[in-house]
Amino acid sequence: MSKINSFEDIQAWQNAQDLANNIYELSGTGKFCDDYALKDQIRKAAVSIPSNIAEGFARETNQEFVRFLFIAKGSTAEVQSQLYTAKSQNYITEDKFDELYQQLEVISKQLSKFITYLKNAD
Numbered sequence: 001m002s003k004i005n006s007f008e009d010i011q012a013w014q015n016a017q018d019l020a021n022n023i024y025e026l027s028g029t030g031k032f033c034d035d036y037a038l039k040d041q042i043r044k045a046a047v048s049i050p051s052n053i054a055e056g057f058a059r060e061t062n063q064e065f066v067r068f069l070f071i072a073k074g075s076t077a078e079v080q081s082q083l084y085t086a087k088s089q090n091y092i093t094e095d096k097f098d099e100l101y102q103q104l105e106v107i108s109k110q111l112s113k114f115i116t117y118l119k120n121a122d
Contacts, residue, residue, distance in 0.1 A: 019079075027043060035089070045078040
């Protein structure tokens with residue numbers, strides 16, 4: 001594994017940042033835009049993923065970093081759950097649901113692998 005000098009070097013953070021931007025774009029259009037509760041909640045959860053990766057990195061201990069990576073992983077599941085609501089309310093298409101859900105699956109797997117790596121590094 002190459003040296004990570006900043007949270008921006010972490011692939012999971014990069015992917016999570018892309019996901020958050022996609023969620024912001026999607027939730028700012030159509031009927032989704034008018035559902036303030038769901039729009040705000042899914043945006044907060046999506047932003048929580050890269051934010052917790054960054055905060056955990058800044059804690060400078062593997063134990064603390066792992067704790068924040070678990071929080072980020074939990075937020076991926078939260079966004080996945082909220083996507084079901086968005087789909088059932090016809091705010092997003094099946095294709096968009098699948099695309100975003102897959103992005104979240106990739107991020108979740110990256111976080112799991114990183115957690116395992118950090119736990120074994122101690």
